[in-house]
Amino acid sequence: MNILVCIKQVPDIEKIKVDSAKKVMIMDGVPNIVNQFDTYALETAVRIKDADPATKVFVVTMGPAQTKDAMKSCLSVGADRAYMVTDDVMNDSDTLATSYVLSAAAKAIEAREGVTFDLILCGKQAADGDTGHVGPQLAEYLNYPQITSASEITVDGGKVSARRPTDEGAEVVAAVLPAVVTMSQTAYEPRYASVKTKMAANRAEIPVLTAADLSLDAAGVGLAGSPSKVIKTFVPERKKGGLKIQEETGELSAQKLTALLSDAGVI
Amino acid sequence: MFFNDDHNDIRALAREFAEKELAPIANEIDQNDEVPQRIYDLMAEMGFFGLKIPEEYGGLGLDTRSYVCVMEEICKKSIAASLVMSSCNSLSTAPMLLAGTEEQKQKYIPKIASGEEFMAFGLTEPGAGSDAASMTTRAVEDGDSYILNGRKCFITGAPFAQNTVIFAKTSPEKGAKGITSFIVDMSLPGVSVGKHEDKMGLRGVATSDVVLEDVRVPKDCILGEIDRGFITAMKTLNTGRIGVSCQGIGVAQGAMDEAVPYMKERKQFGQRLADFQGLRFLMADCEARLNAARLSVYNAAYMMDMKEDATKAASMAKYFATETGLDIVSKCLQMFGGYGYVKEYPIERMYRDARVLTIFEGTSQVQQIVIAGELFGR
Numbered sequence: 001m002n003i004l005v006c007i008k009q010v011p012d013i014e015k016i017k018v019d020s021a022k023k024v025m026i027m028d029g030v031p032n033i034v035n036q037f038d039t040y041a042l043e044t045a046v047r048i049k050d051a052d053p054a055t056k057v058f059v060v061t062m063g064p065a066q067t068k069d070a071m072k073s074c075l076s077v078g079a080d081r082a083y084m085v086t087d088d089v090m091n092d093s094d095t096l097a098t099s100y101v102l103s104a105a106a107k108a109i110e111a112r113e114g115v116t117f118d119l120i121l122c123g124k125q126a127a128d129g130d131t132g133h134v135g136p137q138l139a140e141y142l143n144y145p146q147i148t149s150a151s152e153i154t155v156d157g158g159k160v161s162a163r164r165p166t167d168e169g170a171e172v173v174a175a176v177l178p179a180v181v182t183m184s185q186t187a188y189e190p191r192y193a194s195v196k197t198k199m200a201a202n203r204a205e206i207p208v209l210t211a212a213d214l215s216l217d218a219a220g221v222g223l224a225g226s227p228s229k230v231i232k233t234f235v236p237e238r239k240k241g242g243l244k245i246q247e248e249t250g251e252l253s254a255q256k257l258t259a260l261l262s263d264a265g266v267i
Numbered sequence: 268m269f270f271n272d273d274h275n276d277i278r279a280l281a282r283e284f285a286e287k288e289l290a291p292i293a294n295e296i297d298q299n300d301e302v303p304q305r306i307y308d309l310m311a312e313m314g315f316f317g318l319k320i321p322e323e324y325g326g327l328g329l330d331t332r333s334y335v336c337v338m339e340e341i342c343k344k345s346i347a348a349s350l351v352m353s354s355c356n357s358l359s360t361a362p363m364l365l366a367g368t369e370e371q372k373q374k375y376i377p378k379i380a381s382g383e384e385f386m387a388f389g390l391t392e393p394g395a396g397s398d399a400a401s402m403t404t405r406a407v408e409d410g411d412s413y414i415l416n417g418r419k420c421f422i423t424g425a426p427f428a429q430n431t432v433i434f435a436k437t438s439p440e441k442g443a444k445g446i447t448s449f450i451v452d453m454s455l456p457g458v459s460v461g462k463h464e465d466k467m468g469l470r471g472v473a474t475s476d477v478v479l480e481d482v483r484v485p486k487d488c489i490l491g492e493i494d495r496g497f498i499t500a501m502k503t504l505n506t507g508r509i510g511v512s513c514q515g516i517g518v519a520q521g522a523m524d525e526a527v528p529y530m531k532e533r534k535q536f537g538q539r540l541a542d543f544q545g546l547r548f549l550m551a552d553c554e555a556r557l558n559a560a561r562l563s564v565y566n567a568a569y570m571m572d573m574k575e576d577a578t579k580a581a582s583m584a585k586y587f588a589t590e591t592g593l594d595i596v597s598k599c600l601q602m603f604g605g606y607g608y609v610k611e612y613p614i615e616r617m618y619r620d621a622r623v624l625t626i627f628e629g630t631s632q633v634q635q636i637v638i639a640g641e642l643f644g645r
Contacts, residue, residue: 194313198276198277199273
């Protein structure tokens with residue numbers, strides 16, 4: 001079985017500080033990491049490989065040269081092969097353009113490696129853009145079935161079944177392979193690299209694919225291929241602090257609430 | 268200047284491990300007096316136990332600086348968690364690497380590198396600390412074996428070790444030149460461990476006596492040549508010094524990392540502690556001395572990696588980094604006032620942990636003897 005995991009390198013949002021005077025995020029010195037949901041997707045793939053050593057796990061990312069660090073990180077925790085898609089013409093791509101590029105990259109990697117991907121895993125959304133678009137759009141471009149926000153998957157008999165947490169509990173759905181599944185948080189944590197795998201990853205060759213390698217339609221990538229337009233970005237105004245009612249009993253709390261609402265003329 | 272990309276990546280890996288896995292439980296390790304097995308399993312999987320162990324014996328065969336990077340990061344959060352790994356990379360394996368037969372190396376070292384087994388180091392005795400050559404443990408030849416009698420004390424990991432390297436006198440009349448080292452299986456008849464020492468700090472790794480009563484040790488467990496054990500012991504301690512010096516700079520940095528944010532928050536007399544010039548100068552002093560200590564450790568490690576004679580450099584690093592480290596932890600504790608004296612804050616544990624560093628694996632005074640010996644001749 002061959003699995004492709006799509007990776008995005010994002011800023012470590014836990015390390016971002018906000019300049020409250022200028023109302024901007026301070027991005028200087030913020031390290032880049034592999035998007036957390038993508039690490040769950042990769043760990044899920046590597047666990048499938050643990051159970052079935054014939055499985056090969058590939059990772060791909062679209063991004064600038066520094067995404068090589070993310071690829072090395074993935075190789076150190078179990079990915080067999082990593083590909084970068086890097087080309088200036090892809091700058092400013094939105095989610096639609098990105099998924100177009102990734103779908104072409106998936107096909108190109110299949111051709112180069114002489115494999116077909118049975119399963120494509122993505123994180124359900126990225127910590128920076130938070131859109132959750134790329135996985136589903138990638139499935140559409142490839143014309144594969146898709147399952148989103150899975151917390152657990154099993155692959156058996158040409159099918160993938162996935163557990164999707166819902167507000168009420170969870171549902172289990174299945175799709176025929178090849179399929180795209182986006183992963184939310186799993187019950188297990190991604191593994192650590194070891195000193196040995198880390199050093200091996202440092203020495204691994206990481207092929208770089210360009211727009212030309214993917215035979216892309218120039219109109220579909222970069223700013224030109226991106227229908228989403230950002231009108232403006234702003235820091236949302238903070239809501240004023242609410243009022244917490246916590247009297248000794250529920251009844252007293254209810255009385256206080258109705259009194260307040262009544263005083264305000266709401267009821 | 269001292270480190271390459273691999274070193275930096277190894278350090279980053281150890282830092283992630285220490286911050287995620289050790290920081291949250293460092294005080295728990297101290298209070299329960301136990302490092303969870305899960306932590307050892309993770310450290311073994313990550314390769315920390317075999318960093319310096321040659322590849323042919325199951326290790327990674329990395330240099331001293333790689334070891335320094337990992338030790339320093341782990342000790343920022345918990346020195347206790349570093350003890351077993353430091354031993355595996357020095358005291359547990361160095362005697363065999365220095366003096367063992369190929370068969371002995373193959374038999375014991377891979378299991379230490381993988382974390383399956385632990386080998387303790389039994390040199391110190393109740394009456395023979397810094398003056399190790401005055402030991403009274405005896406080994407008497409008897410057919411195809413030696414019969415060992417005596418008592419070793421303060422032996423780190425003895426209660427859970429499968430084997431211990433025991434130094435014993437085979438030719439008592441020859442003093443230091445009459446000592447032989449043996450690999451002693453802890454399950455042999457006549458071997459027992461005393462009570463666990465109730466230590467001030469470094470709680471979490473059991474330390475105890477090893478008592479030997481008519482223990483019959485087969486001759487194939489002799490490590491190196493007869494009467495040459497003291498040289499093995501001294502050479503082993505040379506390799507261990509760098510590890511303890513890392514514990515010194517690690518815990519000092521850990522203490523600084525606690526004190527600086529606290530000083531930015533804590534207010535007295537209407538201003539932050541960080542705004543009092545007297546305290547700013549005191550912390551500036553700590554920072555400068557920690558930097559010097561760190562460089563002395565890195566320098567000794569670099570010399571070892573360049574195969575230069577690092578005897579003096581390692582002694583100076585051990586002496587300076589542990590004395591300085593202990594003083595920095597003490598100064599940082601002072602910044603916490605009364606809160607520094609209660610167990611709610613990690614600095615209290617760090618201070619207790621740091622206190623042993625100037626004592627074990629060669630006291631500061633022994634380091635001074637070594638350094639002075641290099642200066643004036645012995």
